[in-house]
Amino acid sequence: MHNPTYLQLSRNGIFYFRWPIPRCAHPRCVATTIKTSLRTREPKEALRLSRVLTNLAELVTTESMARGMKFGEIREHLHERLSYWLNEAKQRVHDRGRPSQDTMDDLEGQIILVNQAIRGGTPLRTGLTERESLEYYARGFKFEVPDDPAAFDKFNDEFKLAYRDFLKAFVAHLRTLDSYDFSEASPPAVPDVLSSHIEPEPEAGIALGHIPINGIPCGLVF
Structure with a gap:
C-alpha cells in the first residue's frame, strides 16, 4: 500500500x-x-x-x-524573525571580530539594491521571480511564505522593508566598532587589575614607573 x-x-x-x-x-x-x-x-x-x-x-x-495575516501581524512576525537573526549576527561579530571592509561594502551595496527593489517593485534577487526570491530568504530566515496571491504580495512588500532595515541596523552596529567612546568616562582610582603589579616601596628610592599620578600609572601619562 x-x-x-x-x-x-x-x-x-x-x-x-x-x-x-x-x-x-x-x-x-x-x-x-x-x-x-x-x-x-x-x-x-x-x-x-x-x-x-x-x-x-x-x-x-x-x-x-x-x-492571510493581518497587516500588524505580518509586521510583528517579520520583526520577531529578523530581530532574532540580527542578534545572532551581532553575537557572531562579538565572538569572531568585525568583518572585513569588503563585507561592509557588500552590506551597504545590498541596502542600495533593496531600496531599488522597493521603489521598482522588483524581486530582491536578480533572475528570480518574486516568489522564488522570497522563498530564498524564507529558507535563511526560517519563515513560511503565504500561498494566496493577495497575502503573498502583502507579505513580500513588507519583507523588503524589514530586510532593508535589518541590513541598516547591522551596518550601524558594525560602525560603532570603528571607535571607542570615552566622553563620559571618569578617571578611576588605581584599577584592581593593576594593583597586583605595584611593587612595595623599596627601603631607598621608588621606581618611577610604579608611581600613580592622578590614578594613572606614570607609564601611561602622555
Missing part, C-alpha cells in the same frame, strides 16, 4: 493522520502539526479516511491562508 507522509502507524498498530499547519495559517504564527487517531489497524481503511481528511485539511488551510 502507498503510505503517504500524512499517515503514521503507532506502536500499537493504530493509524494516525498528521497534517502540517504553516505559520501563516496559525493564529500565533508558529508552525505546528495536527495529529489525530483514525481508530483503525486496516491499511486500506486508513488510506480511505486519510483521503477524506486530506481534502478537508486542504480546504481549511487554503481558506485560512487566503484570509
Whole structure:
C-alpha cells in the first residue's frame, strides 16, 4: 500500500493522520502539526479516511491562508524573525571580530539594491521571480511564505522593508566598532587589575614607573 507522509502507524498498530499547519495559517504564527487517531489497524481503511481528511485539511488551510495575516501581524512576525537573526549576527561579530571592509561594502551595496527593489517593485534577487526570491530568504530566515496571491504580495512588500532595515541596523552596529567612546568616562582610582603589579616601596628610592599620578600609572601619562 502507498503510505503517504500524512499517515503514521503507532506502536500499537493504530493509524494516525498528521497534517502540517504553516505559520501563516496559525493564529500565533508558529508552525505546528495536527495529529489525530483514525481508530483503525486496516491499511486500506486508513488510506480511505486519510483521503477524506486530506481534502478537508486542504480546504481549511487554503481558506485560512487566503484570509492571510493581518497587516500588524505580518509586521510583528517579520520583526520577531529578523530581530532574532540580527542578534545572532551581532553575537557572531562579538565572538569572531568585525568583518572585513569588503563585507561592509557588500552590506551597504545590498541596502542600495533593496531600496531599488522597493521603489521598482522588483524581486530582491536578480533572475528570480518574486516568489522564488522570497522563498530564498524564507529558507535563511526560517519563515513560511503565504500561498494566496493577495497575502503573498502583502507579505513580500513588507519583507523588503524589514530586510532593508535589518541590513541598516547591522551596518550601524558594525560602525560603532570603528571607535571607542570615552566622553563620559571618569578617571578611576588605581584599577584592581593593576594593583597586583605595584611593587612595595623599596627601603631607598621608588621606581618611577610604579608611581600613580592622578590614578594613572606614570607609564601611561602622555
